[in-house]
Amino acid sequence: MLFTDKKHRFVFLIALVIFFLATLAELFLIRTVLEKNAIRNARSAFIFLEARIGAYLETLRLLPQVPEYLQDLAWLTDELQGQPSLVGVLVKEGNSVLLDTFPEGFFNLPPEVFEKCRQGLMMNEVYFYCGEFESVPNRRLFLLVGIDLSYEHQVFKEAVILTLLIFLTGGVLLGLAFYYVDRLSRRQEELERRLSASEKLAAMGKLSAMIAHEIRNPLNSILMGLQYMAEMGELSPEVLQTIRQEAERLTELTGELLSYTKGFEIHPEPVSVRQLLEELKLKLLPRAQIQNIDFQVETVPDIVLHLDRRWVLRALENVIRNAFEAIGKDGHVWLRVEERPQEVVFLIEDDGPGIPQKDQEHLFEPFFTTKDSGFGLGLYLVRKVVEAHGGRVEVDSRKGRTVFRLVFPKPHI
Amino acid sequence: MAQEMLAFKKDEDYHMLTEGKMYILLASWSILLVFITSVWGGQPDFSPSFKGEEVTIRGEVVEINHPILVLQGEDGKKYLVRLGPYWFWKQKGYQLEPGTTIEVIGFKRGKFIFPRLIKDHQVLRLRDERGFPLWRPH
Numbered sequence: 348m349l350f351t352d353k354k355h356r357f358v359f360l361i362a363l364v365i366f367f368l369a370t371l372a373e374l375f376l377i378r379t380v381l382e383k384n385a386i387r388n389a390r391s392a393f394i395f396l397e398a399r400i401g402a403y404l405e406t407l408r409l410l411p412q413v414p415e416y417l418q419d420l421a422w423l424t425d426e427l428q429g430q431p432s433l434v435g436v437l438v439k440e441g442n443s444v445l446l447d448t449f450p451e452g453f454f455n456l457p458p459e460v461f462e463k464c465r466q467g468l469m470m471n472e473v474y475f476y477c478g479e480f481e482s483v484p485n486r487r488l489f490l491l492v493g494i495d496l497s498y499e500h501q502v503f504k505e506a507v508i509l510t511l512l513i514f515l516t517g518g519v520l521l522g523l524a525f526y527y528v529d530r531l532s533r534r535q536e537e538l539e540r541r542l543s544a545s546e547k548l549a550a551m552g553k554l555s556a557m558i559a560h561e562i563r564n565p566l567n568s569i570l571m572g573l574q575y576m577a578e579m580g581e582l583s584p585e586v587l588q589t590i591r592q593e594a595e596r597l598t599e600l601t602g603e604l605l606s607y608t609k610g611f612e613i614h615p616e617p618v619s620v621r622q623l624l625e626e627l628k629l630k631l632l633p634r635a636q637i638q639n640i641d642f643q644v645e646t647v648p649d650i651v652l653h654l655d656r657r658w659v660l661r662a663l664e665n666v667i668r669n670a671f672e673a674i675g676k677d678g679h680v681w682l683r684v685e686e687r688p689q690e691v692v693f694l695i696e697d698d699g700p701g702i703p704q705k706d707q708e709h710l711f712e713p714f715f716t717t718k719d720s721g722f723g724l725g726l727y728l729v730r731k732v733v734e735a736h737g738g739r740v741e742v743d744s745r746k747g748r749t750v751f752r753l754v755f756p757k758p759h760i
Numbered sequence: 761m762a763q764e765m766l767a768f769k770k771d772e773d774y775h776m777l778t779e780g781k782m783y784i785l786l787a788s789w790s791i792l793l794v795f796i797t798s799v800w801g802g803q804p805d806f807s808p809s810f811k812g813e814e815v816t817i818r819g820e821v822v823e824i825n826h827p828i829l830v831l832q833g834e835d836g837k838k839y840l841v842r843l844g845p846y847w848f849w850k851q852k853g854y855q856l857e858p859g860t861t862i863e864v865i866g867f868k869r870g871k872f873i874f875p876r877l878i879k880d881h882q883v884l885r886l887r888d889e890r891g892f893p894l895w896r897p898h
Contacts, residue, residue: 415871416828416840416871416872419870419871419872420870421869421870421871421872422842422870422872424842424869424872424874425827425842425844425845425874425893428892428893428896429845429893429895429896430896431896431897431898445870446869446870447869448869450867450887450890450891450892451890451891452867
């Protein structure tokens with residue numbers, strides 16, 4: 348099998364067709380040049396013969412005593428037959444043949460020669476050309492010349508053989524080139540498959556680590572609580588409360604994990620945007636203060652949207668926490684809301700170092716992270732949440748300023 | 761598994777068929793190129809055999825004044841034989857003396873006989889089978 352890829356085979360065939368057409372064009376050009384050269388030679392020979400015969404007849408007229416045999420134009424036969432490019436010459440005056448150097452005799456020429464020779468006629472390896480001329484006063488002669496084209500034909504045949512060799516060699520080289528491109532392409536696909544498998548394994552490893560980490564802490568708390576109550580021999584309402592909270596956390600975690608595979612199931616309800624922002628401020632301000640970050644939440648007129656409160660809070664929190672992490676210490680983060688006619692936009696802006704251009708296109712891919720400790724699911728979750736609400740996420744980042752826009756459509760009234 | 765194998769087999773057949781077509785295409789093009797060599801001026805050959813036009817005359821050499829030889833034929837007529845360039849005769853070492861009996865085979869044009877062969881005790885070749893002179897460069 349030469350090519351496995353249909354696209355490669357198609358491109359190869361197209362290249363071969365173009366190569367073949369170029370070869371034909373080259374042959375056509377060579378042939379045209381040779382033909383033009385033959386026509387030029389025939390016309391030159393015609394002019395030369397006009398002059399030669401004219402001069403001979405003039406000489407005969409001027410000499411006082413000329414042997415009878417010299418008055419016969421056939422005298423020139425040996426001389427003209429000695430010319431390698433001339434197949435034959437015919438000179439007629441009316442119906443009388445004055446000179447015929449065609450070895451087989453002019454009467455053996457096909458009638459077509461006399462019908463078409465004035466425009467020039469190519470037949471086999473001979474080019475015929477004829478015309479009339481007045482060599483001496485009152486003598487109008489018909490002159491036909493046949494030019495030998497065997498040399499031009501030989502040149503053309505050799506050009507065809509050479510072109511055929513070039514075409515075959517070129518075709519083989521082209522085939523080999525495409526064969527290696529095809530092989531390389533297959534190899535690349537194979538490598539990509541392997542890489543993808545490795546990435547999947549790595550992602551699975553990360554995911555397992557994350558799940559283990561998230562489950563271990565609540566489980567420890569539950570076990571420690573149970574152990575405490577077993578040792579004390581009584582039920583403690585505080586410990587039971589802690590166990591209940593940790594069990595709820597585990598339930599929430601499993602729900603989240605399932606949502607990555609099943610897709611998000613959102614349960615929209617009317618949510619006050621102002622309350623949402625206040626809740627976020629309350630939750631994240633202590634963290635901002637620890638990092639010495641000026642976290643400003645803009646006060647907005649109350650807008651009510653249909654959102655899944657829990658998931659939207661989680662998405663906004665993810666973006667704000669990312670901003671905190673990007674800044675590290677000493678910086679600003681702004682949370683604003685912009686109301687447009689058809690949509691409401693949550694803007695999270697920071698004055699951190701910005702996101703490198705090469706990372707921006709992968710930001711929302713699952714398991715993409717530039718942090719040592721992250722799992723690369725935060726922004727993936729953000730996108731999923733916003734898209735589940737029929738919205739979109741936009742990022743605009745440069746050094747010293749990064750803006751995330753979470754755009755939610757307004758409910759239809 | 762069996763279905764996968766069947767699909768693979770079909771795919772293989774498809775590639776082989778397409779490649780087969782490709783090779784047929786290449787071969788056709790090559791034949792076409794070779795064919796082009798024979799189509800230039802591909803009309804019926806008009807060159808007849810020269811032999812039908814030939815004349816054979818036996819007689820005695822009366823006079824040689826190069827490039828004209830006067831031959832007294834056995835039929836009693838005198839013929840003018842055009843001998844071709846002198847340098848060619850000299851190069852070939854051809855020589856004829858008056859009084860020699862010779863046979864001239866050639867074609868007649870106007871008042872002249874243009875010999876292909878002149879036979880006396882040897883054969884002097886002056887033209888090829890088609891009638892072109894041997895001093896004509898190729």
